[in-house]
Amino acid sequence: MLRRFCTENNQVRTQRMAKPEEFASTLQVEDALGIERLEAASGMARYRVKSLNEYSRCQTLAITTAVDLALVRAASTSINHETEEMNGTVEYNVSYFKTPIGESIVTANVSGRGAHIAVVEVSISDTNQTVFGLGRGTYSVITKKKL
Amino acid sequence: MRDNNLGQYPFADILGISLESVDDKKIVLRMKRNSVNVGGVRNSINGGILATYAEIAAHVAINSKILTGSEIKQTQDLSIAYLESAISDFIMAEAHIQRMGKTATVTVELKDEVLEKIFCICRVTCSVGRIN
Numbered sequence: 614m615l616r617r618f619c620t621e622n623n624q625v626r627t628q629r630m631a632k633p634e635e636f637a638s639t640l641q642v643e644d645a646l647g648i649e650r651l652e653a654a655s656g657m658a659r660y661r662v663k664s665l666n667e668y669s670r671c672q673t674l675a676i677t678t679a680v681d682l683a684l685v686r687a688a689s690t691s692i693n694h695e696t697e698e699m700n701g702t703v704e705y706n707v708s709y710f711k712t713p714i715g716e717s718i719v720t721a722n723v724s725g726r727g728a729h730i731a732v733v734e735v736s737i738s739d740t741n742q743t744v745f746g747l748g749r750g751t752y753s754v755i756t757k758k759k760l
Numbered sequence: 761m762r763d764n765n766l767g768q769y770p771f772a773d774i775l776g777i778s779l780e781s782v783d784d785k786k787i788v789l790r791m792k793r794n795s796v797n798v799g800g801v802r803n804s805i806n807g808g809i810l811a812t813y814a815e816i817a818a819h820v821a822i823n824s825k826i827l828t829g830s831e832i833k834q835t836q837d838l839s840i841a842y843l844e845s846a847i848s849d850f851i852m853a854e855a856h857i858q859r860m861g862k863t864a865t866v867t868v869e870l871k872d873e874v875l876e877k878i879f880c881i882c883r884v885t886c887s888v889g890r891i892n
Contacts, residue, residue, distance in 0.1 A: 639806055642809060678806070678812045681806070681808030685808075701800065
């Protein structure tokens with residue numbers, strides 16, 4: 614399954630993505646929370662979260678969702694879809710240490726990969742390219758059952 | 761409990777979140793499965809949404825105890841472990857305040873509608889300060 618992504622400079626790239634049976638569409642989640650897919654490449658994924666200044670107390674809420682989306686998307690680019698299946702996020706944590714200004718960019722990178730797990734590191738920056746959040750998560754990968 | 765506590769979170773309505781009960785020990789929220797919040801593996805509730813749901817539950821719990829003239833400034837830290845796919849029609853969030861002060865810490869368990877099966881365990885820490 615090929616999916617088209619727009620990069621930050623509007624270049625369109627195609628990327629092998631997880632099949633629908635592997636995880637359901639998250640498009641409605643993204644639309645509802647103001648989250649936009651920017652790109653996904655080998656071992657990385659990037660999302661944009663719209664500014665939520667009018668809701669000063671819930672700026673991080675949509676970002677918290679975007680962290681998981683980016684983590685999963687990055688993990689999905691690091692698995693062999695012929696022999697492996699996505700099995701869900703195991704855990705993740707995120708720390709917000711500054712108040713973001715404007716929109717946020719959530720970037721996830723797979724930093725380690727084992728037989729059954731992918732470790733993903735996430736950084737979150739604001740309009741001024743100031744990093745205000747860091748996270749780390751693990752994603753479960755299982756071997757496909759032979760029919 | 762302060763008025764409009766849950767109402768100040770615009771995502772709560774979109775995600776189908778409502779207040780179930782509140783007492784001195786815990787806050788319980790309920791999220792109805794809908795077309796927006798589904799998006800995880802095996803047709804479960806999306807994991808990112810579950811984390812945001814837990815964050816909202818923590819904020820509501822803190823706001824229920826916060827002193828007049830103070831407010832949540834920001835979430836500082838959130839950790840979540842996913843134990844089971846959240847596939848029930850309603851996902852309940854039980855939030856327990858562990859510490860209140862300039863830093864408030866809340867533990868949140870996300871469970872099925874009969875509060876038996878635990879889907880996720882979450883810990884949320886927020887900074888609290890005077891309203892400017």
